[in-house]
Amino acid sequence: MSIIVDNLTHVYNSGTPHEQVALRNISLRIADGECVGIVGITGSGKSTLVQHFNGLLHPTTGSVHVDEIALTSQGTRKAHMIELRRRVGLLFQFPEAQLFAPTVYDDVAFGPRQLKLKDSEIRERVHTAMRAVALGDDATLLYRSPFALSGGQRRRVALAGVLAMRPRVLVLDEPSAGLDAEARDELYAQLLNLRVSEGLTIVLVSHDMGEVANLADTVFVLANGELRLSGPPEDVFQRVDDILSCGLLPPPLAQAVTLARERGYSVSPDLLTPERVAEALVQARQTHHDQAIAATPPAQETPHAS
Ligand code: ADP
Ligand code: MG
16 A cells, blocks of 8 residues: 655644644655654654544645545545545554553454444454454453553553554554663564564654664655655665754664774675674674785895894
């Protein structure tokens, strides 16, 4: 399912004293099955942009196409809106704040019930979604209150609720905000799984470049409502001055590789895991060492004193 954003501008409270231009002339494409990262500091326009993908917001000018469904300032037909919400699942920032049902089961089943599916189908979807977020092992969990769970578990229940709608596109707005490192790594491992097993198109919003580095095929960087940078992470991360001008920092690993390259080590810029960077640095050091030895002139033979 492809998403095409064409010259999108979004203005909040247009024509009032509180007018706020949140997006300016954004154009980008997200291909079917792609995973993209949308990065920028707070207030750069990330949430505004992604809320156009499932029709929560409409363009002030320009358009967004999700396959054949068009969103423009003219609005969208009701049947198309329903279909759009089905195809594009959006996990809001701090989604656990929206859990409301008395049990985990009811929360995850909420969307499928809206679709008026049969009970057996709803049950199947709830169980599958709970397994996809690694909460499927403990059956009693389904009948507990969402408020009795840990923060990481609640976040995953919210994600299960989105997955139970069986979307083709999954949009996650700062999904790891406020989670500890372990819960964050688990969440990302599950996203990677979903991508591989379901072939979902994934749109990952973050204010941290390092977070999207391992998962995204393409990174889009927003600043002040404008699209400033786009491309594969390994290309974007090398544009250090442009990244700094957006108020961001390249991921620490990318910074280490850039510094090593500046100091003459031939390390490939597309290394984004600690293991690969460490391996490449050891290799580069060895090459450096071998070259230094090869360039040293052979020692002069000292004549024997007779
Ligand atoms: P981000 O998700 O990158 O933090 P947002 O898309 O939330 O950025 O916000 C972009 C800009 O739009 C900010 O200046 C913000 O204050 C403004 N904004 C966001 N939501 C609203 C709203 N509902 N009404 C008015 N202005 C808003
Ligand atoms: Mg936001």
